[in-house]
Amino acid sequence: MTVPIAIIGAGIAGLSAARTLYDAGYPIELFDKSHGSGGRMSSKRTDAGALDLGAQYFTARDRRFVKEVQRWQGEGWVAEWNPQLYNFQNGQLSLSPDEQTRWVGTPRMSSITRGLLGRLQAHFSCRITEVFRGEQHWHLQDAEGFTHGPFSQVIIATPAPQATALLAAAPKLAGAAAGVQMEPTWAIALAFDTALETPMEGCFVQDSPLDWLARNRSKPARDSQLDTWVLHATSAWSKQYLDLPKEAVIEQLHGAFAELLHDSMPAPVFTLAHRWLYARPAGSREWGALADADLGLYVCGDWCLSGRVEGAWLSGQEASRRLMEHLG
Structure with a gap:
């Protein structure tokens, strides 16, 4: 044997x-x-549909991985995501298009x-x-x-x-x-009954507790009646507030999101927080x-x-x- x-x-x-x-x-x-x-x-399967709370998308550069991702595409496990991308810096939102091919799992990352x-x-x-x-x-x-x-x-x-x-x-x-040091990330999801009035579907954030945000239904094969957003905090903020209760994390990051949109945002009908203790390594080997x-x-x-x-x-x-x- x-x-x-x-x-x-x-x-x-x-x-x-x-x-x-x-x-x-x-x-x-x-x-x-x-x-x-x-x-x-x-x-995570939730009342607001399936949400990607961890990796938001991925890229493929090495030819071996490119070939593997093409195989996944053939199996129907992944599709390209072409979000309307923005950058937020010094209190200003600006369009930030690039040529990068971004992949996501379909109908969710765990596929x-x-x-x-x-x-x-x-x-x-x-x-x-x-x-x-x-x-x-x-x-x-x-x-x-x-x-x-x-x-x-x-x-x-x-x-x-x-x-x-x-x-x-x-x-x-x-x-x-x-x-190897690994850094934490607080992730939250906010869902709204009425779609937020913004063309933004993904955003790289500077000078804020937030690091990244994405409109979940802009990803291919996502099916949700609600306008759901996934927000990631920076490693530094997450480290500082590692043991903050989830309600407080949601409140603070919701506030940072409203500030970014310069908007009196409606109250979300659904919220969720998840703490990734080992989200990413500090530095690469x-x-x-x-x-x-x-x-x-x-x-x-x-x-x-x-x-x-x-x-x-x-x-x-x-x-x-x-x-x-x-x-x-």
Whole structure:
């Protein structure tokens, strides 16, 4: 019997590695602490429709990723998003068009990871707290005290702080992961009965608690009667108000949005706040992936590269490539 490979984390990096290994004939078991796949690419189903609270869109530059995104497009998982883009600086709103191709999942961001997951064996709502070595193989312990295994190799595809805690068996890798700072982001959604009077569909924001905002229904295949907006706060603001109650976060960011539109904004009929504790890495690395092939431990994630969706996918590719190279 072939001993399977464990992959901890079912975001883009973990699923990128999982699909490659599975397609090459390796048995895979995925573990994720959330209810489903996606990580920061997940969407939340709400009374105001499905909302992308994490990654808002992504770009593709590396030819390997471009090819993969074309495959996703062929599957109907993604489409191009061409928003009317603005920039807000020094209290002024100005049009900010560019040539960048922006992609979004359809009909929501989580369609991509759901598609990648396919029929892979996955354990959801299962938070792994320890990765330890038996006589021959790896075992995983979860927060409920259950042990999973044996596994021949383990790929850890979580944000750096979570990866650090799981790398006790590989101090060198743990040290590298521990050196990566990840920054938080408060995200809120506001839905209005009557559409706000603005042509804006996306906006990069400076000099404000806000960093970004998007009109959700301007994205392809979004279906909502309400005019729903997703707002992201800056890392600095999010760090400062990390433990602010959600109602207060909504109030403050709603106020910043009204200021930006110079508008007495109607009261939203729906609000939601979500705190991403590890939204993005501070700075970018060129590691691709971290590996101790002799131990059979590999680590991947957006923080091993550019911090973008593309970086996460490429990092997963690199981890699976190194693992297969080692197994020969």
